[in-house]
Amino acid sequence: MSPSAKTVAALAARLAVGLILIISGAMKAAAPPEEFSVIIESYQLLSSPDAILTIAAFLPWLEVVLGFCLLFGFLTSAAAAAAGGLFVLFISALLLTLSRGIHLPNCGCFGFGWHPSPSQTVALDAFLTACAVLVFRHGRSRLSLDNWRGASYTGSHGD
Numbered sequence: 001m002s003p004s005a006k007t008v009a010a011l012a013a014r015l016a017v018g019l020i021l022i023i024s025g026a027m028k029a030a031a032p033p034e035e036f037s038v039i040i041e042s043y044q045l046l047s048s049p050d051a052i053l054t055i056a057a058f059l060p061w062l063e064v065v066l067g068f069c070l071l072f073g074f075l076t077s078a079a080a081a082a083a084g085g086l087f088v089l090f091i092s093a094l095l096l097t098l099s100r101g102i103h104l105p106n107c108g109c110f111g112f113g114w115h116p117s118p119s120q121t122v123a124l125d126a127f128l129t130a131c132a133v134l135v136f137r138h139g140r141s142r143l144s145l146d147n148w149r150g151a152s153y154t155g156s157h158g159d
Contacts, residue, residue: 018070025063039108073144084132
């Protein structure tokens with residue numbers, strides 16, 4: 001892939017991952033955290049109600065912040081790494097839960113909005129992980145705040 005094609009692909013990936021994180025996080029954050037905690041509890045990975053409620057309150061806002069960082073190209077490498085880590089965590093939690101024979105009412109990806117099937121969820125999260133890796137490696141472009149604030153802050157992963 002040529003350098004300009006990598007830049008365009010990374011920009012598209014950065015925008016797509018950012019928008020999906022913003023939409024997903026906002027849909028969950030718009031509802032009381034108790035609603036999302038019901039979904040988290042259905043995974044049966046945590047036993048502490050306080051931990052579940054804390055995650056339900058915190059995770060949507062983390063997704064929104066990471067989404068806006070990616071959308072605007074701010075701290076792009078760190079945001080892409082964090083987003084990729086979240087997607088790997090989501091895939092792992094879903095596969096572990098399904099491997100134990102637990103039926104989920106929905107994955108909780110988009111709050112109480114769209115409910116993809118488990119296979120759709122794994123495929124989407126795998127695609128988003130690949131996009132996050134592309135953004136991590138090539139995500140800094142002229143259309144990013146990282147580029148505008150100077151190369152001294154962006155690390156060695158920009159193009």
